[in-house]
Every structure is written in structure tokens, then in C-alpha cells.
Amino acid sequence: HPGVLHRRFLSDLSTSLFSFVLPLLPTxxxxxxxxxxxxxxxxxxxxxxxxxxxxxxxxxxxxxxxxxxxxxxxxxxxxxxxxxxxxxxxxxxxxxxxxxxxxxxxxxxxxxxxxxxxxxxxxxxxxxxxxxxxxxxxRLAIENTRLLLTYATIDPARVRTLVLFLKVWAKRRRINSPYRGTLSSYGITLMVLYFLVHVKQPPVLPNLQRIAPVRPITEEEMMLEGRNVYFFDDVEMLRQEWSSVNFESVGELLIDFFRYFSHDFQFNTMVLSLRAGPLTKESKGWTNDIDMARDRNRLCIEDPFEITYNVARTVTKDGLYTIRGEFMRATRILTQRPERAVLALAELCR
Ligand code: ATP
Ligand code: MG
CATH class of the missing domain: 3.30.460.10 (Beta Polymerase, domain 2)
Known part of the structure; x- marks a missing residue:
């Protein structure tokens, strides 16, 4: 029965993702x-x-x-x-x-x-x-590192596995070269977190920049170099209070991630903001000026703290075309119901 086969494929895919990532971790x-x-x-x-x-x-x-x-x-x-x-x-x-x-x-x-x-x-x-x-x-880099770590700590099995796999995939498919018109690892990580916080319904992760502090903190404490760097970072409290009602497996999330960025995200008009959800390029003034010597706003990913900064400004027209082509290729490989998940992952990262 196709339903049973599909469920088996998804569960194999999740197991295979864990085993794929494990030997790639630092010793x-x-x-x-x-x-x-x-x-x-x-x-x-x-x-x-x-x-x-x-x-x-x-x-x-x-x-x-x-x-x-x-x-x-x-x-x-x-x-x-x-x-x-x-x-x-x-x-x-x-x-x-x-x-x-x-x-x-x-x-x-x-x-x-x-x-x-x-x-x-x-x-x-x-x-x-x-x-x-x-x-x-x-100092902002220390804060955004802490933000990413806190997100990972909430649901390490799904969040770490997805991000690590997608980093490897992006490297193998050569779309992780900011100097050659594609994405930084930081940009890829922000895309995954955006997907888990703002796209998945119900969300896999809460928006840490929108959870109020337990004790009131002053404006001054939130600011660093003129940026608001506040986010909810009480990991113990998050473990007790946040439990996602999204129970999708890491395999399902991966397929959906590829599908979303192949068909649904409006690259031409929208900005991915982990802080605020989807925003328009127009509202941020991140439209492409024809006079501009180099276009910086093909793919727009807002930095979580330095919100006037487009993390993906290195992505060129050709780079975006390649990246979108890779999302589509990945969707195709995973949805054509390959027999074995391990082989599908190997093909994906070829
Ligand atoms: P890798 O394992 O590939 O080295 P990484 O997590 O170290 O991945 P990098 O892209 O090397 O990711 O970025 C390291 C840090 O540098 C990020 O956590 C971020 O603080 C900062 N950073 C990198 N790229 C950017 C960028 N385009 N804009 C702003 N900060 C960036
Ligand atoms: Mg690095």
C-alpha cells in the first residue's frame, strides 16, 4: 500500500539523516x-x-x-x-x-x-x-552565536540534524560560497530556523526574540552597539515551558523545507526575518536599484540583531538561480519515492 510505503520511507529517511550526520561531527x-x-x-x-x-x-x-x-x-x-x-x-x-x-x-x-x-x-x-x-x-557575533545555540538546545534532535545536514548538502552542491555568489553557512542556518519558527504550523520552535523576559529588563540592558540584542535565553525555563505540538519527524521536515523554498517562498519580493517573520523587500527598502553597480538584494535574509544588514547580500542573480535549482533538484529526489532513504541522501549530496 502506497501510504505504508511512504511512512516507511519517511521513518527510514529520519534514521538515515541521523546516521549521515553523526560521523561528520568534530572528534x-x-x-x-x-x-x-x-x-x-x-x-x-x-x-x-x-x-x-x-x-x-x-x-x-x-x-x-x-x-x-x-x-x-x-x-x-x-x-x-x-x-x-x-x-x-x-x-x-x-x-x-x-x-x-x-x-x-x-x-x-x-x-x-x-x-x-x-x-x-x-x-x-x-x-x-x-x-x-x-x-x-x-560583540554582535557572540550574541548571534548564542541565539543560534539557544535555538539548537530547545530541540537538538531535529534542529541540529536538519542544520548540519543542510550545511553538508550546501557544501557538496557548491552553494555555500559567499565569495562566489552563493550563501554563507550562517545564512543557511538562518533559513532553517526561519522555516521552523515561521513557516511550519504548528511551529517547531518559538520565536525567542518575541518571548517577554521573566524579570523586566531595561532598555539599556537590551542594547549593544545600538542594536537590540534581547532574546529569551533561559534554557531551563524553555525546556519546562515550551513543548512544540509539531511532532513531524526530521525526514518530513527536510522534505518540507526543500518544498517550501522550491515553490512557496517569494524570493523576488520577500525578506526572511527570523526576528519578525516574512517582510516585504519594499517595507525594508531592500529593492534593487537599477542604477546600483552590484545588486545586493536578490536573496534577502535579515540579520537577527543587525536588522539593516542583509546576510545574503553576496548572493548574485546567477547564485540565486543555482540555489533555487538545487532546492528543486532536492525536492525531486526526495518526492519521487526512492526505494531507499540512504541512497536518496547520497544522491542528494552527490
Ligand atoms: P562553518 O562551519 O561553515 O564555518 P559557521 O557557523 O562558522 O559555519 P560562518 O558563515 O562561518 O558560519 O559564520 C560564523 C559567524 O560569523 C556567524 O555566527 C556570524 O556571527 C558571523 N557571520 C558570518 N557570515 C555573516 C554574514 N554574512 N553576516 C553577518 N554575520 C556573519
Ligand atoms: Mg565558521
Whole structure:
């Protein structure tokens, strides 16, 4: 009977998704080495500016990390009188790391956002080495990392599995290259969360930026660099109080995600806002100016905190065409009732 076969396929698909993702997670050895590297660099940076701390952000700590993924680090300077500008600091840290470590160091003090690029050579615990970027004072990145982690913690089995699988899929299908006109991992993650909060009915996840705080907090406490960075982050309370009445399996959610972005989302007129739900490009002033040398608003994904910033501004006309083609290909593969889910996943990520 087709209904029974379909149900069996969906349950196989969910099991296969878990087994697909599991061996791609970072090893504990890799995590240990990364933490040792962070501690070592932090110690060195403190010799330049004692009030500085070195924090991890991005996929090393939002729970969406894959094996061998790069390491995103940021230096925070706590002393307001330190009086170091980012360019100078980047140059000084670069020189210091060059002298004191055997990492391959490349400081970029003149870049729009000054950073230091590091490459760690391969070793037994790290067969591919690590690429690492160190930025300065990017406090919003720490907050959006915490937001993503909190979403993952609410329903790790479904949220982590979906995001991790879609990151791998996007890499294998070559639509995860912001420098080549497609999406960043951060953009893909925001699309998945948007789908789980705003598209699925009933929702799989609550909108953390719209849950009122338990204790009133002041305007000032919500603000960071002029942005409202408030979100409900009491994980214990969320575990007790939030239980989704959406019981769809991760396999069903995956198919629906592909279907939604193949047929339903209006890429030409709409903005994906995790904070506010669907918005029009017009209401945000994110329409494509014909005079503009480069079009930045083909695909619009609002940053959760920096709401004037389109996370997907790197996506070009061709890039969007490729991305939409990939959503359609994926929908086709999963809905043509393939016999075995494992084979369908392999084909999907070919
Ligand atoms: P990967 O495992 O592929 O490295 P990642 O989760 O680290 O994935 P990245 O795209 O490398 O994702 O982004 C890391 C962090 O950098 C994000 O958490 C975000 O804070 C910031 N970031 C990255 N891209 C953007 C962007 N386009 N706009 C704003 N912030 C971004
Ligand atoms: Mg990263």
C-alpha cells in the first residue's frame, strides 16, 4: 500500500539523516586541540593588552559545527581606556604570533574589517590542520552565536540534524560560497530556523526574540552597539515551558523545507526575518536599484540583531538561480519515492 510505503520511507529517511550526520561531527580530539590553541593565543594577546579576552564564536560553539570546520575567534577588550584601534592591534597580534608560534600568520590590518588569518599545520589529532580567523571587538557575533545555540538546545534532535545536514548538502552542491555568489553557512542556518519558527504550523520552535523576559529588563540592558540584542535565553525555563505540538519527524521536515523554498517562498519580493517573520523587500527598502553597480538584494535574509544588514547580500542573480535549482533538484529526489532513504541522501549530496 502506497501510504505504508511512504511512512516507511519517511521513518527510514529520519534514521538515515541521523546516521549521515553523526560521523561528520568534530572528534573530541579536534575540540580539545582547538581549545588549547585558543588558550595559547589568548595568553599571548594578554601580554599586549591585559584586559583582553579571546572568545570563540560561529560553528565551534553554536552546536552546528562539522569536523574540520574553521575556527572563528574574536578579541574583546574590556578596558575602555585601552586606546588601541583595530588595525594597530591586528598588526601587533600578527607580529607577536609570528614570533612566538609556528602558525602560518597573515594579519590583514587594512581590510574593511581588520582580521588575522591563521593556518595550523596538520597533526595526528587534526589531519587537515585548521584555518582560523581572529577578529576584534565583534560583540554582535557572540550574541548571534548564542541565539543560534539557544535555538539548537530547545530541540537538538531535529534542529541540529536538519542544520548540519543542510550545511553538508550546501557544501557538496557548491552553494555555500559567499565569495562566489552563493550563501554563507550562517545564512543557511538562518533559513532553517526561519522555516521552523515561521513557516511550519504548528511551529517547531518559538520565536525567542518575541518571548517577554521573566524579570523586566531595561532598555539599556537590551542594547549593544545600538542594536537590540534581547532574546529569551533561559534554557531551563524553555525546556519546562515550551513543548512544540509539531511532532513531524526530521525526514518530513527536510522534505518540507526543500518544498517550501522550491515553490512557496517569494524570493523576488520577500525578506526572511527570523526576528519578525516574512517582510516585504519594499517595507525594508531592500529593492534593487537599477542604477546600483552590484545588486545586493536578490536573496534577502535579515540579520537577527543587525536588522539593516542583509546576510545574503553576496548572493548574485546567477547564485540565486543555482540555489533555487538545487532546492528543486532536492525536492525531486526526495518526492519521487526512492526505494531507499540512504541512497536518496547520497544522491542528494552527490
Ligand atoms: P562553518 O562551519 O561553515 O564555518 P559557521 O557557523 O562558522 O559555519 P560562518 O558563515 O562561518 O558560519 O559564520 C560564523 C559567524 O560569523 C556567524 O555566527 C556570524 O556571527 C558571523 N557571520 C558570518 N557570515 C555573516 C554574514 N554574512 N553576516 C553577518 N554575520 C556573519
Ligand atoms: Mg565558521
Amino acid at each position: 573530541s580530539e579536534e575540540l580539545t586541540i582547538k581549545e588549547e590553541v585558543r588558550t595559547l593565543i589568548e595568553k599571548l594577546i594578554k601580554t599586549i593588552e591585559p584586559s583582553s579576552r579571546l572568545l570563540s564564536f560561529g560553528s565551534s560553539c553554536n552546536s552546528f559545527g562539522l569536523r574540520n570546520s574553521d575556527m572563528d575567534l574574536v578579541v574583546l577588550i574590556d578596558d575602555p581606556d585601552a586606546g588601541l584601534d583595530a588595525s594597530t592591534f591586528v598588526q601587533m597580534i600578527g607580529d607577536l604570533l609570528e614570533r612566538e608560534t609556528n602558525f602560518d600568520v597573515k594579519p590583514l590590518p587594512k581590510a574593511r574589517i581588520p582580521i588575522i588569518k591563521l593556518n595550523l599545520a596538520a597533526s595526528p589529532g587534526l589531519p587537515y590542520g585548521i584555518a582560523c580567523d581572529i577578529g576584534i571587538e565583534n
